[in-house]
Amino acid sequence: MNEDPRRSAPPTIIDVARESGVSYSTVSRVLNGYEFVKPTTRARVLQAAEKLGYVPNPQARSLAGGRSNLIGVLVPGIDNGYISELLRGIDEELAKSDYNLIVYTTRRQTGRESVYAATIMNGAADGLLLVAPMISANYISLLRDHQFPLVLIDQSDMTGKNSFVDATNWQGAYDATQYLIRLGHQRIGFIGGLQGTTSAADRLDGYLTALADHNLPQDSRLIVPGHYVERGGYDAALALLDISDRPTAIFAANDLSAFGAMEAIQQRGLRIPEDISLVGFDNLPQASLVYPKLTTIHQPLEQMGQVAVKMLLEQIQNPELPPRHVTLATQLIVRDSCRPLTPQNLG
Amino acid sequence: MNEDPRRSAPPTIIDVARESGVSYSTVSRVLNGYEFVKPTTRARVLQAAEKLGYVPNPQARSLAGGRSNLIGVLVPGIDNGYISELLRGIDEELAKSDYNLIVYTTRRQTGRESVYAATIMNGAADGLLLVAPMISANYISLLRDHQFPLVLIDQSDMTGKNSFVDATNWQGAYDATQYLIRLGHQRIGFIGGLQGTTSAADRLDGYLTALADHNLPQDSRLIVPGHYVERGGYDAALALLDISDRPTAIFAANDLSAFGAMEAIQQRGLRIPEDISLVGFDNLPQASLVYPKLTTIHQPLEQMGQVAVKMLLEQIQNPELPPRHVTLATQLIVRDSCRPLTPQNLG
DNA sequence: CTGAAAGCGCTAACAA
DNA sequence: TTGTTAGCGCTTTCAG
Numbered sequence: 057m058n059e060d061p062r063r064s065a066p067p068t069i070i071d072v073a074r075e076s077g078v079s080y081s082t083v084s085r086v087l088n089g090y091e092f093v094k095p096t097t098r099a100r101v102l103q104a105a106e107k108l109g110y111v112p113n114p115q116a117r118s119l120a121g122g123r124s125n126l127i128g129v130l131v132p133g134i135d136n137g138y139i140s141e142l143l144r145g146i147d148e149e150l151a152k153s154d155y156n157l158i159v160y161t162t163r164r165q166t167g168r169e170s171v172y173a174a175t176i177m178n179g180a181a182d183g184l185l186l187v188a189p190m191i192s193a194n195y196i197s198l199l200r201d202h203q204f205p206l207v208l209i210d211q212s213d214m215t216g217k218n219s220f221v222d223a224t225n226w227q228g229a230y231d232a233t234q235y236l237i238r239l240g241h242q243r244i245g246f247i248g249g250l251q252g253t254t255s256a257a258d259r260l261d262g263y264l265t266a267l268a269d270h271n272l273p274q275d276s277r278l279i280v281p282g283h284y285v286e287r288g289g290y291d292a293a294l295a296l297l298d299i300s301d302r303p304t305a306i307f308a309a310n311d312l313s314a315f316g317a318m319e320a321i322q323q324r325g326l327r328i329p330e331d332i333s334l335v336g337f338d339n340l341p342q343a344s345l346v347y348p349k350l351t352t353i354h355q356p357l358e359q360m361g362q363v364a365v366k367m368l369l370e371q372i373q374n375p376e377l378p379p380r381h382v383t384l385a386t387q388l389i390v391r392d393s394c395r396p397l398t399p400q401n402l403g
Numbered sequence: 404m405n406e407d408p409r410r411s412a413p414p415t416i417i418d419v420a421r422e423s424g425v426s427y428s429t430v431s432r433v434l435n436g437y438e439f440v441k442p443t444t445r446a447r448v449l450q451a452a453e454k455l456g457y458v459p460n461p462q463a464r465s466l467a468g469g470r471s472n473l474i475g476v477l478v479p480g481i482d483n484g485y486i487s488e489l490l491r492g493i494d495e496e497l498a499k500s501d502y503n504l505i506v507y508t509t510r511r512q513t514g515r516e517s518v519y520a521a522t523i524m525n526g527a528a529d530g531l532l533l534v535a536p537m538i539s540a541n542y543i544s545l546l547r548d549h550q551f552p553l554v555l556i557d558q559s560d561m562t563g564k565n566s567f568v569d570a571t572n573w574q575g576a577y578d579a580t581q582y583l584i585r586l587g588h589q590r591i592g593f594i595g596g597l598q599g600t601t602s603a604a605d606r607l608d609g610y611l612t613a614l615a616d617h618n619l620p621q622d623s624r625l626i627v628p629g630h631y632v633e634r635g636g637y638d639a640a641l642a643l644l645d646i647s648d649r650p651t652a653i654f655a656a657n658d659l660s661a662f663g664a665m666e667a668i669q670q671r672g673l674r675i676p677e678d679i680s681l682v683g684f685d686n687l688p689q690a691s692l693v694y695p696k697l698t699t700i701h702q703p704l705e706q707m708g709q710v711a712v713k714m715l716l717e718q719i720q721n722p723e724l725p726p727r728h729v730t731l732a733t734q735l736i737v738r739d740s741c742r743p744l745t746p747q748n749l750g
Numbered sequence: 751c752t753g754a755a756a757g758c759g760c761t762a763a764c765a766a
Numbered sequence: 767t768t769g770t771t772a773g774c775g776c777t778t779t780c781a782g
Binding site: 244 | 413462484490510520522671693
């Protein structure tokens with residue numbers, strides 16, 4: 057309020073101490089909510105701080121206190137709906153705390169993961185959310201070995217040493233496939249996810265199991281990689297459409313590749329769902345924007361972000377906590393991209 | 404490489420000094436690329452640092468050096484394609500520097516902007532990108548008065564004291580409107596943007612001017628607010644369709660509201676573009692995903708983010724630099740949501 | 751070319 | 767309940 061905007065240096069705790077006539081450690085106590093401070097003293101300090109327009113210097117605070125009040129999130133990039141949804145949840149939850157968010161994108165650190173890990177542990181952040189899949193195990197175990205608070209998002213953990221939150225990938229894929237089967241589809245193409253990720257493996261497995269449970273044959277030509285990207289879905293769909301005995305339905309391991317598939321299908325002059333049914337996975341905001349609206353498996357990304365933050369903050373508070381795993385439920389969202397198989401559109 | 408993962412405290416500059424047999428200020432010099440260091444000394448220090456697995460502590464560095472190597476970006480939220488595109492550009496450019504990105508969302512600071520501003524200036528970040536529109540002028544001038552490096556994105560500045568980067572909003576709106584006029588449309592609805600933003604004002608103005616330039620009457624019933632959000636576009640379109648003398652085309656001030664409009668139009672049983680033509684603004688990735696693919700004005704968001712970062716880094720390097728303004732060109736992207744007005748579909 | 755030493759602003763013992 | 771005093775790890779004069 058009364059601060060002088062022209063003053064060169066911002067007021068420090070010392071200025072506040074001088075102003076209120078107490079020692080600067082008392083000021084620190086007041087500012088940190090320490091309870092055993094005489095109310096009148098507290099009031100005086102607070103008033104002085106207000107008067108001077110004092111705000112703490114985060115760097116100094118963390119250097120002395122050992123905490124940065126920053127939490128980091130490592131993502132592959134910020135450019136798709138999947139990450140945005142996750143970030144929204146993360147931010148929402150973080151807003152309730154006094155932590156700020158620092159975003160690391162993996163592109164910056166190719167081959168230098170260990171240096172990054174070391175820097176982060178060295179005070180750049182108090183905890184890390186790992187959204188990026190395909191992070192080298194070394195990287196993760198480096199952090200883990202130092203007891204650094206860490207939560208993996210959407211990737212289960214091989215070692216059992218890390219906390220993670222994910223969704224029912226297997227079940228979701230099973231549900232999607234079964235939905236198509238119940239509509240009468242027998243030849244169902246599968247556009248796979250990113251090799252090496254647990255979600256991709258689980259979704260493939262859910263698909264295969266659903267086929268098996270309904271006594272449908274497994275045809276390896278019907279399984280093509282899409283790498284979780286739009287372009288991959290496009291190429292995959294083209295490959296699928298080129299099979300002599302073309303599938304009547306396609307289940308794409310994520311929405312992004314489903315969008316690519318839509319493009320390919322429509323370019324081939326085929327209609328969705330009349331000529332071919334399509335199911336995605338994720339339920340990105342775009343899914344209800346495309347035409348036809350995409351039937352897909354909802355993955356509660358926003359909630360996953362929130363839960364991950366909660367788990368991370370717990371871990372920061374108590375580093376001794378054993379790893380926790382939380383798996384949230386997926387859900388089939390029926391829209392307009394599928395239809396029952398009738399004699400007319402039999403492959 | 405050879406560091407011991409079980410050691411409790413990470414190595415500091417002092418450990419490196421001891422290991423290499425020089426004073427720790429020399430280590431600091433080497434680490435900061437100071438040139439007048441004997442090559443052999445430099446090598447010895449570097450080797451010791453490598454051996455110990457030394458990484459600098461960012462907090463200590465910034466406390467002593469006065470720079471945090473963090474740049475902040477203030478956004479309303481992370482949840483729409485518009486922000487994502489911008490962030491992508493920002494991140495891309497930042498990746499070339501050694502700055503990291505800290506994301507602030509406005510929701511966290513309602514009513515406490517000045518405290519936030521103070522904290523940021525107080526070392527939390529070395530510079531700030533302001534993407535959020537509607538940030539109180541006080542907030543901005545508080546930062547400006549302290550000579551804090553600042554770049555506004557997509558909002559021109561009333562005071563002339565701040566650097567900003569934006570796009571040709573007026574021209575884009577003019578082009579969009581003119582495009583519709585040239586297709587034969589005479590009654591063109593306008594779904595407005597967020598009140599109080601310069602882009603909304605400029606786009607409205609471009610629209611009006613195009614009408615005037617082509618001797619088309621201005622009808623206030625054809626101008627409805629959409630607030631740049633999907634829901635707003637939906638409501639706006641409904642209002643527009645309810646007019647007795649319904650428009651044959653609609654120009655939405657951004658893609659988000661255009662998406663909402665599509666929803667409304669289709670719900671009313673009308674077809675785009677057969678019954679009504681639609682143009683958006685922004686060219687979000689989703690624009691080519693919707694059906695029909697949206698004709699829109701491309702705004703180079705990614706590039707705007709990159710340019711903003713460049714300008715900000717310049718400003719950080721040289722705080723005395725006068726404010727700069729960069730306006731990037733928009734471009735009409737013709738897709739499938741418009742068609743010429745023929746006798747059949749005359750309102 | 752290199753070392754010594756003074757802080758940066760704050761937290762957290764330790765005293766009193 | 768409050769004051770005193772070490773540092774946190776590093777950058778940066780200032781002297782050699």
